[in-house]
Amino acid sequence: MLLTLAVIIGIPFLIGGLALVIPRPWNGWLALLAPATVIALGLPLWMEVGGGGEILVPLSWFPDLGLTADLFVNRLGAFFVMLIGIIGLGIVQYSRYYLKEDATGWFWFLLLSFMGSMLGIVLADSLLLLFVFWELTTITSFLLIGIDFGKEEGRKGALQAFLVTGVGGLALLVGIVLLGQLAGTYNLTELYAMSGEIVADPRHTIPLILIFLGAFTKSAQFPFHFWLPGAMAAPAPISAYLHSATMVKAGVFLLGRMFPIFSEAAIWLPTLATIGLITFLVAGWNAVKSSDLKQLLAHSTVAYLGVLTALYGFYARVGLEGELVNILNHALYKSSLFLLIGWMEKAMGSRDLAILEKERWIGREKLGATLIGIGAFAMIGMPFLLGFMAKDTFFYAVAEGPIEGLTLALVITVLASTLAVIYALKLWAGVFFGSEEPPTGRGYPRNKISIWLLVVPALLLLPQVVGGVIPAWYLGQVVEPGTTWQGVAFWQYLDVKLVITLAMLVAGYFGYRHWRAIAATPFLSKLPSVQRGGEGLVSGTLAHASSLSRMLQLGGHPRYGSIILLVAIAVVIGGVAFSGRTLFDHGLVWGPNPEFAWFPALVVAIAAVFTVTLRKRIPKAVMMAVVGYGMAVFYVFFRAPDLALTQLLVETVSVILLLLIFRRMPELGDDIRSVRRRVVHGVVAVVVGLTMGALAWAAGSYHVAERAGYEQIRLALPIAEGRNVVNVILVDFRGMDTLGEIFVLGIAAFGAYALFRGRRHRPAGPEAEEVKR
Amino acid sequence: MRSYILLAAARALLPVTVLFAIYMLLRGHNEPGGGFIAGLVTTAAIIIEGLAFGVAHTVRRLGRILTAFLVIGLGLAVLAGLIAVAAGDPFLTNYHWHMPLPGDGYVHLSTTLIFDIGVYLAVIASTTVAIGVFAGGEEETP
């Protein structure tokens, strides 16, 4: 079983990878193999668990951390596998004829990777694994939306989709982490077993809200509904597959996965019903206003996603009956309609109702008209189509049983369904029943348009009709085997629902006749949307970030130097505070203390002051050398002739070096710093000097019983065979330090040489002037 | 304005100073001295020569040798440590040999000396090259 599931998830990725190296058109043929394999392997799975039951396949992932990559198949999962496979097959076939040479290896790679990721989502038991695939769909979707990245609109839509679903993804991640911490597992099946405990724990609310956020952003629920229409810049097959049939349903699928855990939670039903119905209404309104038919379909997709979201809320009361019918219904008719809009663009040369409304296409495109008609009627929920059953279960759920009275939810549902009638009619009647004869020049000639652009949607619409005509068999045997389907056909419902339906149809028809007038009303046109807020946030963040970025790097090295030195003081003070003692609680005596030590100390101090205050380079360098020579005197006090000698030589060589350099440099100008800055710099310098001095003194005067140095003195002669311990330390005990330091010297020389030569060798350019100086 | 006394002194000084430096280097293990100090002494001598004859001239004259000194010096220091690796001991483990001389004395040879010679050469080369870089360039030739 592991192999089967692994192949189902893996084969699209594998074939996608192959499509990168295999040339067109062979990679298109090859691509067909991926969904075909998924269907072939998925069908037995569906047979096995469609009527109930589940398969759990353990798979180890992070064994040390107790995380698994377990796979899990149940009815919902297997159903989605088949959905992804069957619609995927249609999409691949359609894409080959629709995109033609635009179907590059990269396109197939991304499309099939997306397919594999979707399959991963629906087969994961581990929420972690689910999340991995979840984000992978976000990524592949971003690249697919922007596949035509030469267009501004595609880039913008892709970015918006990525950021919105990205926010949701992060929320989902935190939700999963917190849920995992609450329950001690990330695995769905284990979470199902302990749903009672989880819901009883009040801490479940935050992870649940975060998971909702993930689902709502992915499924474009209010107030995140704006990204989906923007994503429609993608070519028709991508819109059909990602943004109506599968990816956007991942959010709904997640709700389905969460249902067994959280359906009893207090916020489950109210949140989902509210958000879902608001989305249904708002998106329906947007669809009514749309003139671009693809935008219309996008909004209507959002609306239906609202229905599906709300349904999961109501299922908490009425049970999961009709769960799959609604998903299937929408996936079938909406993806077909998207594909048909793709055909329409080619055949009619436009998808804008402002143009098409005037024209009478019914005469020329009978097959297209029939197919779009079926889709539109399914959208309305007309009898003899699967859409009818779907709508029926929806009403049943909203009313929480047979309709007995008016509730707010029911009113909204009726209202939004009426809007659906309007936009379905716009889509069908608007396009095909205008008055003028359509022009012939627009669009592609008939023989340039592959018949597959109609065959694929026709095949996808077939179950709509079959399911509508023989619902008892279709629903009871194919879609939800094993369940006894109550609602069978419309004539069994000659009750109040029929009245409502008829009223909706009539109202919808009048609404369609006057949709432009309705769309022009200011009512509802200023709906709150996070789109503007989100865009404002993004541009605001960017603006602030760039000023912050500039500010952070202002000030140059005097400020940088001050910062690091002040932090150093703070750290020293912090260290002292941490120890809970004072620096000098062991006394002040440090080393030999001859009475005349004050004299070199004074010389050093005075020379140091001059080094800083003098305004000519050469005297500065000389004063610095005086400081160094003064230090050498202290080495003598400590009876360290080697160090004193080294110090003298280093000072001599470096003062010569500095003099050589300064000879070639311009004299220092006047000090241009303001008095205040000078004072600040002076204070910083003095405080740092005093702090470091105090630290050195405190460390030097501290008595340690055993030092590395004492041991080195004892070992120097007997073992290292040297009487000069300093030299033995340099070449033996700590030879690695010396080795390192001579390399430091070597690099310094080489680096200076490289810098110098680099300046010389540079080709003449705009900066050549500066080099000459 | 060049002092011929300085020129003469510098010409005489360099070999003497180098000899002194080598003395400092060899005795370093037991008396004040060693490769680092010896290297700086030699550098000082080269600088004096440079002050007399022009730094660029001096460095150019010594250029090849100095590059070789850098490579040999650094290489020698590492190789001195690698002898121990070849013998299966930890890197930088030192070995001492006492070569008896006719009479009572002996010569103390050790890998630390090789190391120190490496230090000596590297110090000369790097300080002088650096000075050459900063002082050299389009300086007038003597």
Added chain:
Amino acid sequence: MMNLVAAPVLISLMTAVVLLALNHRPGTQRIVSIVSHLLLVASAVGLLVPTLAGEVLVLTLGNWAPSVGITWVADGLSAVMVFFALITSLLVLIYSEGTFDEGDGVRNYFHPLHHLLLAGVCGSFLTGDFFNLFVFFEIMLLASFAMISLGARPRQLNLTFPYVLVNLVGSTLLLGGIGAVYGTVGTVNMAEVSLAIQTQELPAAFWAGVGLILLVFATKAALLPLFFWLPDAYPIAPIAVNALFASLLSKVGVYTLFRSVPLITGGEVGVIQAVLVVVGAATMLIGVLGALGRSGIRDILSFHIVSQVGYMVFGLAVFTPLAVAAGLFYTVHNIIVKTGLIMAGGIAERMGGSQKLGVIKGVARTHPWVAAAFFICAVALAGLPPFSGFWGKFFLAVAGYQAGMYAATTIAIVVGLLTLSSMLKIWLSVFWGEPSGNKEPAFGNSKGMLVPTLVLAGIAVVMGFGGGPIMHYSMVVAENLLAVTPYVDGVMQAGGISADDLAALREGVER
């Protein structure tokens, strides 16, 4: 056989010496450089295998006991850092060939300096001695000074000056700190210092010294508020140097914090934890905001280094094995991915002639594989699955919430989104859009640049899917690191000659 611990450093030092000698034969120089780099990688593998099994390899240099001489130590942490540093730097070395203009005189200096830098970096990873660490910091620093100013354009020298200044001040402070530590505990051996902390009551000067040492490590890591030397200096350096620095230098700072904080605290973090959590979270946030505000490919990427260092340090700050393992995973991932991004961005820069956004467009159409490498690294950097960055972020989030650090962990999550935004900013303006600008690199060989870049992107993918085993070893390393005793015991039992052996050895020595 313990000499293996020093092998990465010795090989790179010797290579550098040979390359210096070959300075006038660029062809031979290149071959020697790459061949010996392969040897370096082999030595790193030799260190990795035993240490990941939990062994601590100790080399007592000169056969002196830790109390007398210098000790080098390879444990899991060091070996992992060495290994990944060498892998990425090898790829940078191969890549670098395409980034130099003909006859600009930079190429001949790059190879020796590259190996010297590596010696400094690997030495910093492997030494077990604070003063020796200072020395190898200096090697690294001097080599980096020389590399960052290669080409010596006036603007470049101007912008790299803060880098030099801050690091020199840092060196001085480090020396002061080490001096205070030696003055108060009488040793600079890290393990001995750690033991002393656990067994003795230490004076104020010691803790002040430790504070200074940690401060300098934090500066090297580019933590807030000491990061300002990095974002200006890196983008102005040559591309290959930028890639090398991004992969190695700030990670040395991070490594030293990972190494020293457990040794210093001995497992009880207390005050340091609070400081590290605040600094880590603030660094993440400020770093990413700074990056968002930039408008050049490498400007953005370099500022991001700051942000990601915040993640790594946050992992350390939480101080549970899971968090430290996540921080380590994140560090390794970042070495790979950050280098990959700068290399991919560098190719675009070579094609467009400038790293400024908007100069070149549509690279995804003209060079899809470059775009693929950039994209993978970009989403990995933002922490999206299934790429490498996700695991670091995920386990960091798990550990952070477990430890009850809700605010800081949430910042880490949000920063992921801001990172994504800034990566998309580059992606949209450079890789998408109708192609414009030069189509081919003005100079150099783009194939030699592309393959190493793709390899890095490939590693990001493999690390994403193979997160399990890597996380397993990260946990092993993290547990040993936090336990402290394996390291300290390993060093203290290393042997070597100490004054205690004097009596026993006296007879043998007197000849």
